[in-house]
Amino acid sequence: MKLPLPPSWRPHLDPELETPYWRKLRDFVDGERARSAVYPPEDEVFSALELVPYEKVKVMILGQDPYHGPGQAHGLAFSVRPGVTPPPSLRNMFKELRDEMGCPIPTHGHLIPWARQGVLLLNAVLTVRDGEPNSHKGQGWEKFTDAVIRAVNQRPHRVVFVLWGAYAAKKAEMIDRGRHVIVQSAHPSPLSANRGFFGSRPFSQVNEALQQSGQAPIEWCLPDLRR
Numbered sequence: 001m002k003l004p005l006p007p008s009w010r011p012h013l014d015p016e017l018e019t020p021y022w023r024k025l026r027d028f029v030d031g032e033r034a035r036s037a038v039y040p041p042e043d044e045v046f047s048a049l050e051l052v053p054y055e056k057v058k059v060m061i062l063g064q065d066p067y068h069g070p071g072q073a074h075g076l077a078f079s080v081r082p083g084v085t086p087p088p089s090l091r092n093m094f095k096e097l098r099d100e101m102g103c104p105i106p107t108h109g110h111l112i113p114w115a116r117q118g119v120l121l122l123n124a125v126l127t128v129r130d131g132e133p134n135s136h137k138g139q140g141w142e143k144f145t146d147a148v149i150r151a152v153n154q155r156p157h158r159v160v161f162v163l164w165g166a167y168a169a170k171k172a173e174m175i176d177r178g179r180h181v182i183v184q185s186a187h188p189s190p191l192s193a194n195r196g197f198f199g200s201r202p203f204s205q206v207n208e209a210l211q212q213s214g215q216a217p218i219e220w221c222l223p224d225l226r227r
Helices: 007-018 020-035 047-051 088-101 141-153 165-174 202-212
Strands: 059-063 119-123 160-164 181-185
Touching: 007 020, 007 141, 020 141, 047 119, 059 141, 059 165, 088 202, 119 141, 141 165, 160 165, 160 202, 165 181, 181 202
Parallel strands: 059 119, 059 160, 160 181
Antiparallel strands: none
16 A cells, blocks of 8 residues: 655645554555455545645535445545435435435435545545455544544634444544534434434435535536436
8 A cells, every 4th residue: 555645735734644554544445455356446545635735625424334246436435426325324314414405316326526625534444355344443543533633723714524323423522512513313224313313304404504604515416317
């Protein structure tokens, strides 16, 4: 795993690449790729950071680990490639988006239009073994992505952190609520969406917080890729 960090993130994250945990993580992921399929492809592991330069981060939505099916994960939390059926959590996000903002349910689950507006879609773990969710948990990715969260927390302008579910909620202690805003609820997964995600209005809460700080809201409605 010899991926260079995107230039805007290097001043904030380069020190992580010199730590013992990173060297151990790099060797682990390289070994996994030598033995089995690992997602996303190596050149897409840092896609979330590549699409949203450090100085452009307005919103951070934290996921857990990549989708573990072939052709799904491409480096953005919750997002799938065009042509891939949106998984259940993403479908529930789209239902809430329809009920809350009036957005039509998209025909795809490709969230790059959000990223291009400054929405950092970051998983806590950035790789996964084929067919085995959480298979790369506890190998060091969490330390690296915690460093990303801490770096974003240092941004002088307001960032809205979206924390869905108990796992993401643990990251709230890393965030300066005096400067930033946290939008928090149950996770959109089928197991918990009816226990506090549906009706939580996360997307309008994000936009309200952005506008209160003089920033442009996010256009959450996704374009139809068939046009």
